[in-house]
Structures are given as C-alpha cells and as structure tokens.
Amino acid sequence: MASFFGEPLWLGLLVMLPLTWWLCRRSLAGLPPVRRASALALRLLILSLLVVALARPQWSRSADAVATYFLVDLSESIPREQSEGIFRYLRDAAEARPSQAMSGIVYFGSDAACEQPPSPLPLSTERQSVVSRNGTDISQALRLAEATFPANVRRRIVLATDGNQNCGDALTEVERLRAQGVQVSV
Numbered sequence: 001m002a003s004f005f006g007e008p009l010w011l012g013l014l015v016m017l018p019l020t021w022w023l024c025r026r027s028l029a030g031l032p033p034v035r036r037a038s039a040l041a042l043r044l045l046i047l048s049l050l051v052v053a054l055a056r057p058q059w060s061r062s063a064d065a066v067a068t069y070f071l072v073d074l075s076e077s078i079p080r081e082q083s084e085g086i087f088r089y090l091r092d093a094a095e096a097r098p099s100q101a102m103s104g105i106v107y108f109g110s111d112a113a114c115e116q117p118p119s120p121l122p123l124s125t126e127r128q129s130v131v132s133r134n135g136t137d138i139s140q141a142l143r144l145a146e147a148t149f150p151a152n153v154r155r156r157i158v159l160a161t162d163g164n165q166n167c168g169d170a171l172t173e174v175e176r177l178r179a180q181g182v183q184v185s186v
Contacts, residue, residue, distance in 0.1 A: 006056030013051045020047055067102040067118035067153040068093075069145040073161035075109040075136040086160045093158075094123035102153065104145075110135030110167060112144045118153070136161070139168030142184075146177060155182040 104118035113129035
C-alpha cells in the first residue's frame with residue numbers, strides 16, 4: 001500500500017506547532033498543570049489533523065486481480081485456418097488461467113464489439129457479436145477494451161491480428177496504453 005499527499009505544500013504549516021505551543025502555554029497559565037497539558041496537547045493535535053487534512057492524504061493499493069482482454073481480428077484478411085488457430089488459443093488460454101483471473105473478448109474488423117467483458121466466468125468462443133469484416137481498425141478495438149476494463153485490476157491485452165490495419169493508428173494507441181500501465185501483447 002502506498003500513501004502520498006495530494007497537496008503536500010500544506011504540510012509546511014506544521015512549522016506553526018512550536019509557535020502554537022509557546023502561545024498556548026501562556027494563555028493556559030491559570031489552569032492546573034494536568035489540565036493545562038491536556039488542553040495544550042488537544043490543541044496541537046487538532047491543529048496537526050487540520051493541516052494533514054488540508055494536505056489531502058491518499059492511499060493506493062496495488063491490484064491483485066488481473067483482467068485480460070483478448071482482441072480477435074475477424075477481418076477478411078485473416079485466413080480461415082488462422083482464425084481456427086486463434087480460437088484454439090483462446091480455449092487453451094481460458095482453461096489455463098488462474099481461478100481469480102478475469103478474461104474477456106473483443107472482436108473487431110472495421111468496427112469493434114465487446115463479446116464478453118472481463119469476468120471470472122469461462123470464455124465462450126461461440127460468437128454472438130457481429131462486426132464488419134471489410135476492414136481492420138485495431139485502434140478502435142484497443143480503445144473499446146480500455147473503456148470496458150473493470151476498476152482496480154491489473155490490465156492486460158492480448159491482440160490476435162495479422163496487423164494489416166487500414167483505419168486508425170494502432171501504434172499510438174499501444175504506446176498510450178503502455179504509458180497507463182496496460183500490458184499489451186501481440
């Protein structure tokens with residue numbers, strides 16, 4: 001677990017603690033010693049908590065769960081034998097995944113469709129989605145996968161394509177996704 005402050009400059013106000021102690025020590029002079037120490041400690045605690053609250057403390061936890069999207073090219077440039085090999089790979093990968101891992105499928109051609117969002121359920125390779133086969137837009141499939149990942153998971157994308165794109169800019173999308181911590185394999 002990592003912690004940090006959203007507005008760390010506010011922590012500079014903590015230098016006021018000794019000044020507060022010195023000023024309050026004199027204003028509480030008429031109180032008995034135990035009560036004076038308690039009041040002073042309470043004031044310093046409240047001031048410290050206010051400063052920390054202004055600094056906006058934040059905690060982040062690394063994700064344990066992994067979500068993998070399989071992006072499958074269904075365009076006309078993919079031969080039938082290669083398509084069958086891709087579906088065999090999907091079945092094998094789905095069977096070999098750990099029980100807590102999530103998998104999903106996005107089919108694409110000139111457009112993209114989310115066949116199954118990432119979930120721990122078994123992958124179904126029986127297609128329900130219809131995509132246009134008369135082109136290849138890998139970048140659109142990458143954006144769809146990114147948009148439909150569940151929150152708080154490590155994100156992975158496995159791209160099954162011949163790479164013959166005629167729309168979009170897949171390399172730019174892959175670089176952007178990798179900068180965001182998404183692992184992309186082809």
